[in-house]
Amino acid sequence: MAKLGFFERQERARRNTTLLVFLFTAAVLLITLVVDLVGYLVTRNVEPTAHFGVWLTSEQGIFTSIAVVAVIGLGSLIRWIDLAGGGERVARMVGARLLDPSSQDPQERQLRNVVEEMAIASGVPVPDLYVMDNETAINAFVAGYSPGEAVMVVTHGTLTQLNRDELQGVVGHEFSHILNSDMRINVRLIALLAGILMIGQIGQFLLGSAGRRRSYSSRDNKSQGLAIGLGLALMLVGYIGLFFGRLIQAAISRQREMLADASSVQFTRNPEGIASALYRIGESSSYFQSTGHASDVNHMCFSETVRMRFAGWLASHPPLEDRINAIGPGLLARFRNRRRDDVRQARPTVEDDARGSLFRDGLQDMVAPLAGRHTTPVAPHTRLSDSAGVVTTANEEYAQQLLRQLPDNARTLLYTRTGAVQYCYSLIFHSMSAEEREQALSGIREARGVLGFDPALIERFYPTLEQLGEAIRLPALELAMPALRKLDPEERRGLEKVLTHLVRADGRVTLFEFALLSFIHRHLSPAGRRADKVRFRRFADVADSLGILLSLAARSATESPEEAQKCYTEAVAGFEGRTVDLGPLRDNVSSRALQEALIRLRALSPMLKPAIIDACGHCILRDNQVVVREYEILRLVADQLDCPMPPLPVAAV
Incomplete structure (x- = not known):
């Protein structure tokens, strides 16, 4: 099987959604025809009809078809609404803790x-x-x-x-x-199959209802017999629906x-x-x-x-x-x-587990410590889009080392709602002076309850941020996300408002602050749970947005205007042509312009996104070194384009 990249897999997931819709439609049509056939057989003695085709276009046939489609649609809609809570709702549905x-x-x-x-x-x-x-x-x-x-x-x-x-x-x-x-289509599949199985459930209800009535009375045996016959027929249809449901599952899943x-x-x-x-x-x-x-x-x-x-x-x-x-x-x-009754090796202790190597190839810790590391060497000719959705040995070693250096008390705090909120505050306050903090805190009314400021807790994160440097900021924020997702909707909106106020208090927004706000909005707002619809399938449709993003990447990766212009010209060369013009290098890129540009670029076809990642990568990796500012651009772009980006591949030292 040919190896697929992350963006190819995303495109295939979209095609699977189309396949799911096609199979579901086909199953509904076949089930409707089978139920129509049952209706024809039940009613032909009452109102003789020449043949099934004539009955199908009669008033009874049309009504039966509409009723079947409505029942299936209603069953799917009810389960669809029930599963609007996403993964958490599915977990509760199966009784998980x-x-x-x-x-x-x-x-x-x-x-x-x-x-x-x-x-x-x-x-x-x-x-x-x-x-x-x-x-x-x-x-x-x-x-x-x-x-x-x-x-x-x-x-x-x-x-x-x-x-x-x-x-x-x-x-x-x-x-x-x-x-x-795969997850989104899996949840949708639950809802669609619920509708397909609804006919069989109605048959079970009719059969059980007729049986209970028969145990109490022997009158109206004819109607009871009709109900039992109809119930059995619908149960048979239910089994047919189950068959098609399994067939759809197999077609999508195997x-x-x-x-x-x-x-x-x-x-x-x-x-x-x-x-x-x-x-x-x-x-x-x-x-x-x-x-x-x-x-x-x-x-x-x-x-x-x-x-x-x-x-x-x-x-x-x-x-x-x-x-x-x-x-x-x-x-x-x-x-x-192997002997099946071999005694399994003793489980490692939690301490050994946290310190042990995740892999068997014996890789050692990275040579340079994380603390104080301002640049990261990367392998020459690295294509960042190839890293999307891929976990390498170097990535895992990096993650293990990072977690080992993260103090237990700070890590424990990240698992709590209060600690996770205070960590978000610490990311902003850590680089401020005492006077700037006082100014930023003025006029904030939303900071109450779990959102209230706790200076003692905030300061407990400072040693970690100083010891591990900027490398820990985004990974620790990812560790805090399960706790932040436990905030209720009002608290999530309040947190976003408070962070926005703190960021804008000094009249400027740094790239990291923009990345922080974008990450919080992307993963805590209701809009972040919705799949981005593909609205653009050509770079010409998003040329201005692409020019804004690459202007920011070029200026952030270089020191002089001349180098920025050269970097920008190289980055846009792969896009510009007879129908595409990204325009000149932008002198300034506002946070609003960048936000709007990323929103439009998110709506691109997945197959076009690798080129954007690689163009940003060209700017970032020109000197085969990555500074924190450049890495934050990379993670910001990757996250906003719905492209999981692991730590950069480290070159051999």
Whole structure:
């Protein structure tokens, strides 16, 4: 299988959405025809009709068709509205418990460590973690409408039966679904299948209702018999709907699961981890026992949640053996030859787990410490778009080192709502003088309750910011996102207002302050949960916005106006032509102009976005060094274009 980049995978996710709509429409049409046929057979003795085609265009046929489509549409709409809460709603639907960040349980802390390392390395916010305490099977899934509000749900069996390498393989698989834009279509699939199954549920209701009435009275046997016959027929239609639902799940899901397995190996550099997890499922089970929604989330999970017939056709996941053989042809035989009753190696302690290497290739810590590092050497000829949605060994090593250097007290504070809010304040106050802080604090009325200023807590973050420097600012903000997402809508809006006031208090907005506000708005506002619609498929449509962004990149990456002009000319050369003119280098770029430019560029087709990332990268990497100001431009652009960007690839020292 050809290796796909992040933007190609996004485009394929959009095509999968089109395929889903087509399959759903086809299923609705076929179910409607089957119900029409049932209606024709039931009523032809009452009102004789020449043949089915005539009945189909009669008043009864048209009414029946409209009623079936309405019932299916209503069922899908109800579930669609029910799932408007995104990943959090799906987690509650299956009875999962939100994982407490301060939990001292070694297995839960191990899960959080693995997830946080993967999140920092991949450049996406840390997802909220949930545990299905009553499920002993090995399984997991991610849900949500965007990476910024994703949740990861794991079963109790996943925590207790898998070692760290196996758990990491499962987490890497689920992060692939986040990076490949699979989550949104998975949640939509739940809603659409609910409508398809609605006809069968009505049949079950009619059958049960007729049976109960028959037990109390023997009158009107004819109508009861008709109700029973109709109920059985609709239940049969329900099974047909279930068949089509499974068929749609299989069409959408199977290939993505193989891609996610391959991506997990790519992320972790440890094929045996995920392969061993799959083998353990074969030894035990992945089927849910305690939730009534196992079938609803089957297509979202790491492995099958329910048993089914005709699994070769209708399963949402390829057979376990096929998945293991695809990862490594000799792995299955190796697992089978091992004694199944071998004593599993003792689990590492939490301290060892936090300090241990995530991979088996023995990489050492980076030579230079993070503290005081103002520039980062990068490999020559690096194409930043190739890093989108990819986790490398260097990224993981960087994330591990960063987490090891982050003090425990600061990390614990980031897991609380109050601590996360105060950390946001500290990012702004840290570079201010005492007089500037007093001026910034004046006139703020929204800062009450959890948003109130706590100088003691704010100052507790200063040593960390001074010790680790600018390198910790955005990664620590990503660690704080699960806690910030727990703010209620009014508190989220209040936080954004307070931060905006603090940033503008001195009459200027630095690039980092703009990035901070953009990140908060993108991941905490309702608008951030909505998928960006593709409105532009040519660079000519966004030429002015592209010129604004590249002007900022060129000026930030150079010291003199002459060098900025040269850098800008080089960056725009790949876009300009007979129909595209990005205009001259802009002397000044206001925060409003930059914000509007990024909004328009977000609406570009995913296949056009790599060129923008690489053009910004050309400016940033001209000297094969990245200063903090340049890195903040990179992360700002990547985040606003919905493109997870990991730490930069470090050149060999």
